[in-house]
Amino acid sequence: MPPAPDRLKADYDRARNAVALLERTDRGLIEAAGPDRAAWLNNLVTNVVKTLGPGDGNYAFAVNVKGRVIFDMNILVLDDLALPEGRLWLDIDAGWITDAMKHLDRHIITENVTLTDRIRDFHRWALLGPRAAAVVERLGFGNLVPMAQLQHVEHPFDGGTVRAVRHDFAGVPGVELLVSAAASDALRQRLIECGSNDNIAPIDPAAVHILRVEAGIPASRIDIDAEVIPPETSQIERGINYKKGCYLGQEVIERMRSRGMLPRQLVGVRLSGRAVPALPLSLSRDGNDLGRVTTVVWSFALDAPLALAYVKSAHAAPGTKLTATSAEGTALDGQIVAFPLRASSS
Template structure:
């Protein structure tokens, strides 16, 4: 059967929608309304840069609970009797082993082991959902649809119908439980649904930033109401500046920004969480297994801490202490309350060891930087 690509996914955001109205009323600032916004902050999600107190947004993420607008992220539903083994055949992680209510992180790869998408897969009773970076539905559906021959599989782009919020921080689980939005004590990679007076709400535990985190997915018409309910329960609204600072500190890449189809799966530095070497055959498995046997890739994504401003731009060159080009910056941010930028960069493997000293060329100047342990800034 052929895939169904929802036309509604072409226009996800209107400045008149209820979610935007809620955010605007709270002081939400868009990238074009702010001077000297780092390029990374313009990457779709969250669309608001900040809500007027960036340091408090960041502190809420680290010591309380912060709510990010992820409504631009791609949502795909897969149905049919063969849905789980079908997706298993195109992902780096073991989809077949997942029970209903479980999930995993994975890469969808080409036959050459290059990354076509960085996804989270959620197995439900009647369908399987894929969540990934904004704007990926058309390409991902086309790729998967190419391999549907006799399998009982249907693919649907649900991005125009459903949206997502990301609630994260040490207090996330407690605050959700207090307002009955946590049906049970969800462990990492578990998810459930809540049937409420308002429509269906999916609650998906994903510790994206190395701390408790939950994706909340509901109809687009209800996103504003859910946002308002969580803010009333003590969530602090967060924008792109706080999110990218936390994301880069955690070493978490975004496809389309830090990664592309030019990257091999192991270059993303997500091998432990997103790649299974025991699952058996899948598209791209041979080159990925060969790299594992040989020991390493030639370049790898890692986090950097710069010694001072300015914030590097995307594509700025990373140099060794001897002045040789060893990589490029893929995303960058300022940690609120600090004057030192942080960044993710794709570097030669020889220069990705913890505390390795490098320099970042920003225009006519060079700023010192050090590689952070385990990819975390």
């Protein structure tokens, strides 16, 4: 038996094979409004903004002049970018909202842009698993299956609206539902009713944590912090557009690409033992330092501890063997694994 509670494994299996319900209190929301919002934001993030249409979204980083991460975000376009009164939503880790507001406000110079912290205005529920789309359809919100990641639609609900966002944030099919705080309990009840045939139940966030690590998805403030540059996070395809032109910190990131320089990168490391080791853990090979571990979980897919770690690129190939050492000097055998560990259940 793995060193994890039976309920954690049951929650994990529910999200892998059916549908689970998660209350997302870890995310915040900043609204950017005004006629200059798209061009202004496009100059501050690593991904393209100006070509997005209403209902589109993408993932991006905000970086400093040295190219290091300040925060990462999901960008949701609510209205046509040509509309002067239109809005953008920036979906950001709740722990980064204050710093994000300061950074963004600092870079409003002459642009006509207004920022509003909407973290208290909306409540967020998420469905995870292959039956999530069926529950949403029973709710009357349409078919989410053809939607691309971070595409979103608004539907009437309980005298207001719900915005449904296609988002596989844990590596399994997923949808996030943003609703007014006043209508949150009513939406939760309807989700439970619509998912009853699929045995929907709340999921422990620890099980979600395992799923996203097995999918190789880094988390804000845990695996993505001020020490890293976006290409090192292994999120280039979804988070960086090298053709969009200039933005704050772009020179550093473009130089890394043009010169083929990637000093380190985020990888998965399978560890020995039957217990999840405590952080910090350092990584080495033949006595040489290789990098640092940011997260460790018990992987049900591997039946072993699994870490996310930043490793020197010269030693980042799957199959590479290394040693993980705790602060107390305990050494564990490790081997780099390829992501994702499991096939998608969409």
